[in-house]
Ligand SMILES: *[C@@H]1O[C@H](CO)[C@@H](O)[C@H](O)[C@H]1NC(C)=O
Ligand SMILES: *[C@@H]1O[C@H](CO)[C@@H](O)[C@H](O)[C@H]1NC(C)=O
């Protein structure tokens with residue numbers, strides 16, 4: 301090497317060190333702070349994320365939630381399912397000025413359901429206007445700054461500028477609404493919830509328990525990872541569930557096992573797959589079967605099936621775009637200041653959903669899987685949050701029905717899928733993605749009405765939709781249905 305090359309080499313190495321070291325090391329060093337860093341007093345932050353009122357300077361009532369109001373003395377169990385109405389729900393999300401049209405397009409599925417939208421709009425007049433315009437749509441808007449903003453002392457708790465705002469949205473929404481709802485739908489501003497399915501799912505749960513639902517979980521860098529640590533609902537304790545061996549013998553699980561073995565440079569012969577499938581060891585993220593938890597899911601319950609002491613069991617992270625559902629009981633447990641303090645402990649976390657899941661985990665809550673994915677042996681068509689396989693059915697239900705391509709799986713999905721990620725960024729502009737939100741929401745309604753018509757067309761033998769247990773497949777699981785008295 302001539303001296304010039306050596307110098308160049310040296311300079312390149314220095315450049316790499318300069319780039320890599322702050323990310324690799326400083327994240328772990330307590331004393332590292334971004335330029336201009338200021339340790340913001342929590343009281344300053346408590347003033348943010350509130351809906352402004354036109355006649356008063358924003359005032360802060362002390363948080364009404366107290367530790368004593370957290371859990372009912374006796375965990376109450378619902379004797380029978382109750383019908384839910386739109387006023388039992390609120391929707392919370394983080395957005396920004398640029399995406400406001402998309403955030404407002406959630407009206408397509410939210411009709412009548414209150415929405416709380418945390419935005420980067422920092423001008424009070426504009427915020428008041430948003431609130432006034434949103435009133436007929438039951439919308440409230442509040443401001444929270446970007447990560448790295450001077451108002452946050454330049455701190456970056458997430459990697460993207462909207463991460464902390466998104467993470468804070470459910471807690472700010474609870475502070476805003478108080479105990480006036482039962483269930484909070486939480487997702488990105490381009491998450492669509494299918495309310496008929498959501499209402500049927502939640503009818504048999506007690507909103508005063510701290511419950512968090514998702515079956516679209518990140519674990520070991522994969523989502524939806526059906527082997528992510530989580531629980532099943534308490535009421536499945538009486539049901540016969542498949543074993544891990546049953547699950548690992550399916551086509552989907554075999555394909556996943558083969559990939560795992562190949563990645564670990566192990567043989568992938570039929571015999572090797574057979575041996576792997578027969579191994580009952582629970583490895584989080586790779587081979588795992590959740591158990592029903594009563595009365596609700598804790599990290600201990602989510603990790604209980606894992607017996608190997610050397611396997612670490614971490615918080616599974618629900619996919620934010622696929623959305624998640626929280627009970628009011630859960631939000632009572634993490635009042636706004638508690639949640640804020642937790643979120644501030646992160647440095648460049650991988651997303652708002654990561655921060656929320658880990659804060660819940662630290663406060664003793666893990667996610668509950670509604671169950672269909674397990675009942676159907678991890679067939680990815682039965683991922684209920686955001687779906688996985690068969691998303692085409694949800695994007696274009698009318699096309700699928702009219703072309704005769706909506707088979708029993710498609711019909712199950714149209715009735716039971718809880719949410720869909722519209723993926724706003726993937727379209728030409730926000731206007732087009734907002735239009736997709738409207739189209740999908742209304743097509744889903746139309747498809748459901750049509751399926752109901754088919755189901756009731758031949759007389760009065762069918763059970764009204766709202767009485768069909770969530771997840772039951774009308775065409776194959778008829779034994780699960782209560783029989784109507786005058787059945788012929
Ligand atoms: C409001 O936000 C804009 C753009 O993010 C910024 O330039 C401006 O300084 C902010 N205003 C205040 C009062 O913080
Ligand atoms: C939603 O908004 C409408 C129209 O403003 C209003 O009549 C209704 O009471 C609101 N619902 C809730 C739950 O706030």
Ligand SMILES: *[C@@H]1O[C@H](CO)[C@@H](O)[C@H](O)[C@H]1NC(C)=O
Nearest residue numbers: 681689690706707708709710
């Ligand atoms: C419906 O079609 C999908 C995709 O072709 C297929 O994977 C699924 O098994 C079918 N469902 C039934 C019940 O035939």
Ligand SMILES: *[C@@H]1O[C@H](CO)[C@@H](O)[C@H](O)[C@H]1NC(C)=O
Nearest residue numbers: 756757758759760761762786
């Ligand atoms: C179905 O039930 C409704 C009300 O319960 C009744 O009015 C109607 O006559 C019934 N139709 C048939 C075909 O039995």
